[in-house]
Amino acid sequence: MKLVLQVRLLPTPEQAAALEATLRACNEAASWASEVAFGRSEFKNFALRRHVYGEIRSRWGLGAQAAQHAIKKTCDAYATLRANLKAGNLGRPGSKRYRRATEKPVAFRPQGAQPYDDRMLSWQFDQRRISIWTTAGRVKGVAFTGSPEQLARLALYRKGESDLLERDGMWFLNATCEVPEAEPNTDPCDFLGVDLGIVNIATTSDGEIMAGRDLNRVRVRERGLRKKLQKKNTPSAKRRLKKRRRKEARRAKDINHKIAKHVVAEAERTGRGIALEDLTGIRERVRLRKPQRATHSSWSFAQLGQFIAYKARRVGVPVVYVDPAYTSRTCAECGHIDKVNRVSQSWFACRSCGFVDHADRNGSRNIRARAWELWRRGAPSTAPAPPPEHTRRGGAGRKRNITASDVSCASPVPLALGS
Numbered sequence: 001m002k003l004v005l006q007v008r009l010l011p012t013p014e015q016a017a018a019l020e021a022t023l024r025a026c027n028e029a030a031s032w033a034s035e036v037a038f039g040r041s042e043f044k045n046f047a048l049r050r051h052v053y054g055e056i057r058s059r060w061g062l063g064a065q066a067a068q069h070a071i072k073k074t075c076d077a078y079a080t081l082r083a084n085l086k087a088g089n090l091g092r093p094g095s096k097r098y099r100r101a102t103e104k105p106v107a108f109r110p111q112g113a114q115p116y117d118d119r120m121l122s123w124q125f126d127q128r129r130i131s132i133w134t135t136a137g138r139v140k141g142v143a144f145t146g147s148p149e150q151l152a153r154l155a156l157y158r159k160g161e162s163d164l165l166e167r168d169g170m171w172f173l174n175a176t177c178e179v180p181e182a183e184p185n186t187d188p189c190d191f192l193g194v195d196l197g198i199v200n201i202a203t204t205s206d207g208e209i210m211a212g213r214d215l216n217r218v219r220v221r222e223r224g225l226r227k228k229l230q231k232k233n234t235p236s237a238k239r240r241l242k243k244r245r246r247k248e249a250r251r252a253k254d255i256n257h258k259i260a261k262h263v264v265a266e267a268e269r270t271g272r273g274i275a276l277e278d279l280t281g282i283r284e285r286v287r288l289r290k291p292q293r294a295t296h297s298s299w300s301f302a303q304l305g306q307f308i309a310y311k312a313r314r315v316g317v318p319v320v321y322v323d324p325a326y327t328s329r330t331c332a333e334c335g336h337i338d339k340v341n342r343v344s345q346s347w348f349a350c351r352s353c354g355f356v357d358h359a360d361r362n363g364s365r366n367i368r369a370r371a372w373e374l375w376r377r378g379a380p381s382t383a384p385a386p387p388p389e390h391t392r393r394g395g396a397g398r399k400r401n402i403t404a405s406d407v408s409c410a411s412p413v414p415l416a417l418g419s
Contacts, residue, residue, distance in 0.1 A: 001181050001313060005154050009130070009171035010143040018134040019171060020111075023164065025060045025135050027108040030070040032056075034077065038105035043078040045071060061135050069115045077106045088281065113165040113174070121162055121173075125155040130173070132164070144173065153177060182316035188273040191320065191375065193368030194263060194308070195327070195360045196277060196301045199345060202259050203360035204266070205275075205368040210259050215252060219298050222248045252300050260307035267317045274312055275371030276305055277324035320379060322370040331355055332365035 011019060033052045042048045049071050056067045081101065084090050091097040120133040128151075131140040146154070157177040165172050193205035201212040222244070229237040267274050279301055288296055312319050328348075330337045336352035343349050348359040357365075 001179055001310070002160075003153075003157075003177045003179050003310075003314075005146070005150055005158075005175050005177055007144045007146040007150065007154065007173050007175060009173060010145060011139075011171055015139050015142050016171065018136040018139050019132070019164065020166065021136065022066075022134040023112070023114055023166060024110045025062060026066060026070050026114045027110055027112045029056045029060045029062060029067070030074050030108045030112075031105075033071055033074045034105040034107065037074055037078065043075055045075045048075060063120070063133060065117060065120050066114075066133065069117070073108075073115065074106070077108075081106065111166045113163040115161045115163055116173075117161050123154075123158065125151070153179065179314065181314060184316045185271065185273070185318055188318055188375070189271050191273045191275040191368045191371040192263065192267045192270070193275045193364040193366070193371065194277075195364035195367060196279070196304060197360055198295060198299050200360050201255070202263065202304065203358070203364050204263065205361070205364040206266070207358075207361050208266075209358070209360065210262075215255055216295070218251060219248055219295075223294060248298075252298075253303065256300060256304040256307050260304060260311050263308055264311040264315060264317055267312065268315050273318035273320060273371065273375065274308060275367045276308065276319060276321050277327070277367060278321040279305075279324060318375075320371040320374055322367055322374060324367070327363045327366040327370075328359060330362075330366050332357070332362045332369070 009019075033048065033056065036052050037043055037048050040048075040051065042051065049068075052071060053067055056062055056070060057064070062070065085098070085102070090101045116132065122131045124130065128144055129140075130142045130144055131138060132142060133139075154175055154177065157179050158175050159178045160176040162176065163174040165174065191205075195203045197203065197212070198216070199212060200209050201215070202210045225244070226241065229241045263274065283296075286296075309319050326337050329339055329341050331341060331348075331350035331353060333355040334350060334353040336350055338351050341348055341350055342359055344359070346359055347356070348362040349356045
């Protein structure tokens, strides 16, 4: 399976200047190629290459491989755009968001990531140095660093392209690794149901609750601070906003990684599979009151689901996605479905048999039962390929009245166009 490892580069000021000029030239060339592709409606790699390859090489001074990658990046961006439009991720046709995405060419940020293949980039793992192509020539001896486990995996399994990117003055290489998978468990003894939520990030059918209280408090505090700084709008406020950006997202990502690691380890230890809810498209299916929108939009359920899925695939634990409709209203003991069974956010009380339990634990037990029934019918594991390093957060909304199919054949991963 493919994993993406991010290593940090430690360039000197001269090396950093060469890397910055290279990224800027490559992204300017890709943006110009995007305008040509949009004007000519040529979105295939070889067709677009006939119109832009020579100009890119002469005008921006890119080498042959860099020019090819800039063109391919443009075509890939339009392919991603078409996929997102088809999936409804950019709203309905004719909506403001849909028109904004389709009425102008795709543009690339000056610091957007640039792919490098083995002709443009070489690694010296023993010295922790790389040699990399730039518009100023080959730059040798650029230092890189990472954790010992990360560097060992990189030396053993690195294969394919790497992406160069700059973020907040720091330089990174996202290297692709072909990591061997464990033998998949085709005969799990049971399933570990996982109910995803906002108040409780994840609740397992074993009764273990990963509360989101601390994370939600951080989000409320960060949201209030951003509002105050944006209102103040002074140079110092802007500097502080820039310094704090992505802090909340990094914290949420770290928590999701820890939860996913714990859930997968428990399923592997007990010889069980993992049952997840298929919440695809939930944001488009719900209407929320204004005070709820920010909280629900910050709910990173898709990221947590992707982390669980790829960690499970790496160790051979099967994953099944089930229809989450009415899991919060169904009694896990007798199967009675009623809206009033859900007494509050945290408590469930069945009006038929009198069963009382924590609402999220009851929901996770229903998810486990549905996954086990589907597995007995022959439903395969649907663990998707691991997500890229920079994955967009998932949508938000309530889990009620969802009309998804019982099992999703794949878990779609939305991609950003400007990468």
